[in-house]
Amino acid sequence: MIKVLFAAGDENWQTYEAPLTKAFEDRSLSIDLSTAHPAEDSDYIIYAPVSDLKDFSPFTKCKAVLSLWAGVEKIVGNLSLTQPLCRMVDPGLTQGMVEWVTGHCMRYHLGIDEALASQNGQWTPKTPPLAQDRKITILGLGELGTACATTLAGLGFAMTGWSRRKKSIAGITCQFGEEGLTAALESAEIVVLLLPNTPSTENTLNAETLAHLPKGARIINPGRGTLIDDAALIAALDHDQIAHATLDVFRIEPLPANDPYWSHPKVTVTPHIAAETRPSSASEVIAENIARCESGQSLLHQVDKAAGY
Structure with a gap:
């Protein structure tokens, strides 16, 4: 069972729980999706800066941090983030x-x-x-x-x-x-x-x-x-x-x-409405990246931390 921690805020959890579950099922991924996995048990983190999570160092088992946001400027400079970081290309x-x-x-x-x-x-x-x-x-x-x-x-x-x-x-x-x-x-x-x-x-x-x-x-x-x-x-x-x-x-x-x-x-x-992540298609991107990583393929949309994007 792959343990995926959803660390992207309570409001987003209500929006994303169902489409993420469906996207995982469509790829026959055995996923335990939760907002409360212990750090040492988490295989992946689904993340947004609205989360309280700021210290990634306890997540020693984590294979990747998967952002729900296209912009990563609020996380890419976090020195505790040693895991691969993927931005959202939805x-x-x-x-x-x-x-x-x-x-x-x-x-x-x-x-x-x-x-x-x-x-x-x-x-x-x-x-x-x-x-x-x-x-x-x-x-x-x-x-x-x-x-x-x-x-x-x-x-x-x-x-x-x-x-x-x-x-x-x-x-x-x-x-x-x-x-x-x-x-x-x-x-x-x-x-x-x-x-x-x-x-x-x-x-x-x-x-x-x-x-x-x-x-x-x-x-x-x-x-x-x-x-x-x-x-x-x-x-x-x-x-x-x-x-x-x-x-x-x-x-x-x-x-x-x-x-x-x-x-x-x-x-x-205009009030920041030009483009918004859609939960259904964004969930497909998250599920695809986890499926790729689990099968030994390279992650999609991985951030170059030195360049900042």
């Missing part, structure tokens, strides 16, 4: 992100905000360019960034992607490194941020990099709040360097009621 989360990013890119591309604001009885046609003439850059070509970039390229958009390391993706102009970031920004009418939260990605968009964007560019951030220097973005909005920003993630969440983003006329705030 097909449902990925599809949700693709739909959200595509929808807001189309909103900007088609000028929907402007059309709604100008319904004043005057007939003022404004035809948007075709997708092939609209340049979009995605910063971050991991699982989510690649999925979004590929979908947008499939709609005909002129897509550029940027990553820290060199990548090659069909239909995407791929840039990398510091010089590549400048090139990726200089051509971007719409920028989508899907980078992980690491020390090297903090304030990727700052006063200097925002200045590289074409005047009137638009920003979409469903990635991490730390990717943007907030004061620099507000200044760029106020000086018309940036025409508009749609922000789904913030350094402090929920976003405080007095935060200037709420009242800024060129900012759309």
